[in-house]
């Protein structure tokens with residue numbers, strides 16, 4: 001494990017918002033799966049960009065234009081290195097995970113014909129379900145769902161039954177935002193490849209929390225968002241294998257993504273610019289670059305270890321409270337979704353908020369999964385390396401208070 005200054009007091013000082021008070025109480029932020037908080041290094045990098053380097057990219061020959069272009073291109077290289085993508089040309093910047101997956105659902109369609117199948121799973125986030133569902137409806141394709149088992153893992157038998165020679169695309173989340181399940185996407189990808197299907201991975205909840213090597217996983221595409229990994233909102237990433245990206249039609253057309261335009265036809269730009277139409281999210285790319293520097297400084301293995309400590313501790317604490325149902329397996333990512341007896345998750349969240357504790361409640365953009373779990377909603381505490389066991393103690397005490405308020 002790399003040595004690091006994992007001194008929690010120092011880390012927390014880097015996140016200005018963590019010293020905020022909510023309703024007179026110290027903020028406890030347990031909603032990092034929705035979006036992470038941002039260290040001052042990211043905020044300052046973006047401020048510096050706007051104060052000192054702001055210009056449009058890939059067009060202005062002046063110094064500022066060159067500086068902005070260099071910063072934007074460097075961010076592609078930083079991301080490529082972070083996930084071992086090989087080259088910046090395999091890294092397309094988008095708005096978020098949702099746009100990355102939509103890009104695929106629009107652009108990966110050339111070889112699809114009626115009756116072909118796309119395989120996803122019952123635990124997918126809407127952003128990895130609705131684009132494929134709508135594509136299937138428009139093109140007469142069949143959408144297959146890998147089932148989940150009692151524990152909240154993907155059912156082995158269902159994986160083998162769902163992926164067949166008819167399958168053209170398999171698209172699965174790496175880590176579930178509700179169940180915390182860490183899916184064996186390399187194994188699923190192998191099955192997809194044995195059947196000549198493409199493997200797409202929704203990495204929104206994995207990239208912020210564990211080392212990811214897209215080559216080792218052998219993913220064909222890997223999608224994620226900057227804002228869940230300390231970066232700003234408004235920037236997402238789509239990694240793709242070079243030959244696949246080369247052969248895909250662009251998703252958005254216009255300026256920047258072109259090499260030559262005539263009235264009759266257009267030659268598209270090189271990768272990755274072919275997929276980056278119009279003025280892009282330049283300051284956000286600078287912020288993402290700084291976020292990756294910060295994550296690397298902490299060390300992804302250290303983050304993973306800290307996540308494990310926090311989630312295991314939460315399990316212990318919640319077990320002490322009667323009538324708390326936790327969803328998903330024990331071995332998991334940094335989310336713990338639960339319900340407290342008959343109390344609605346929104347009520348749980350509201351009372352916790354009065355104690356300064358921010359959790360999420362609802363269907364977590366996984367309505368079909370909630371149906372499978374037979375729950376209308378769930379409360380979710382999600383952690384990051386800036387959280388502490390002391391905060392979890394306060395959270396568990398506050399849950400006791402929720403039960404008292406509702407007299408259960």
Ligand SMILES: Cc1ncc(COP(=O)(O)O)c(C=O)c1O
Nearest residue numbers: 096097098125127177204205225
């Ligand atoms: C597993 C998963 N996939 C996709 C998304 C969508 O991310 P975004 O809203 O940044 O596009 C989320 C967001 O919560 C998620 O948790």
